[in-house]
Amino acid sequence: MDSLVSATAGKLKGPRSSERVAEVDPAVAQARKELEAGDFVAARKSYEAILDANPGSVEAKAAIRQIDFLTRATARRPDAVWVADAAPNDIEAALAAADVQVLNQDVSAAFERLIALVRRTSGDERTRVRTRLVELFELFDPADPEVVAGRRNLANALY
Template identity: 65%
Template sequence: MTRPRPSVGPALAGAVDLSVLKQRPAASGGTGPSATGGPNATEVTEVNFEAEVLVRSGQVPVVVLLWSPRSESSAALGDALAGLAAADNGKWSLALVNVDTTPRVAQMFGIQGVPTVVALAGGQPIASFQGSQPTEELRRWVDSLLEATAGKLTGSGDGDGDGGEEQVDPELAAARTLLDEGDFAAASAAYQAILDAQPNHAEAKGAVRQIAFLERASTTSPDAMAAADAAPDDIDLALAAADAEVLAQEVSAAFNRLIALIKRTAGDDRTKVRTRLVELFDLFDPADPEVIAGRRNLANALY
């Protein structure tokens, strides 16, 4: 399973779906577990995967439901799991991943269909199943999961629902809130303050990168790719088109566009394009196959 870079990014109001952005919850009245899970489930995307799944699973077991609103059985399974999570009062955490709006997270799990359930502890998958299950079978499955992890995680074992809560620094919590609200300028300043005090803070580094990209890319013209295709040697158009392609989840296309331009440029122009390409690489997990291929192709273009 590929672990994403511990970075964050807010939703853009009205923006197209993007795996590096946090998806806002579905509007009230929607169907599926994200609309019915309530406080007993957390909607997970690539943005909060690190905190809500990997980090959280070091405290209590995390049960990830990969679902689709196109699947009625997904919604039923989500409701059943949410009910069990409520009954267990914080002994484990339920995370919901909509495979339609967050495909990159679904790809990390390598699922073959929905619904699929994967349990993690200590950042590692330890159990899984595909398809619907009767509530009594789910109860037994969860109980076995709790038995297998009893005493092995920092937040498990007391059963009062309090020990598993992540203790978040107030400054970090405030920065996350600003980010979730889409206040880019304030969020960037808050994360930068954390980074100034802790230069190696992974989340703050990722957040600053993501926000810079989002602020720039959100102003890109809808016809940026067509404009760049019509003038393939125009550097500014190519940079804008690459941003638009990342927003559209066409990550390899964005990388290839800039690599092709690097092959045709030299001097300061080449440096400008290469610098932007590296910035785009850094938005993703360095172990992502598309990033690995992109870096390899960049090296070939340069040497």
């Protein structure tokens, strides 16, 4: 290991060991701490304050989306998937089930559930389901293969 360090010394980019890495903004650190502790109300308020001070904060925008999702999803019934499966045209049940599925990391199934409902609905109902699906997409990296497939399938369902 020492020979590897010696061989690459001064040749790699990045901060030198003697250089200080930029410190995290105390407001961001506090918001992260609140989120990690599960205090969604306090974390959301902290991230909103960060966003007020810096409207371009990508982290604050993403964190608020995550907090809103977690607040909603953790309040859902644990049997939401079963309830939605028993009533496939119940929009509220489908939205609840999709939240639970994403929370349980069954992302593709959540996307498929809502895309199928987009195909079966129209008007305001369709808009409501599509809007929630897009909100779920925004929780993930746009390049995530499940999101790419979901967006493509949504486009096919709409047209």
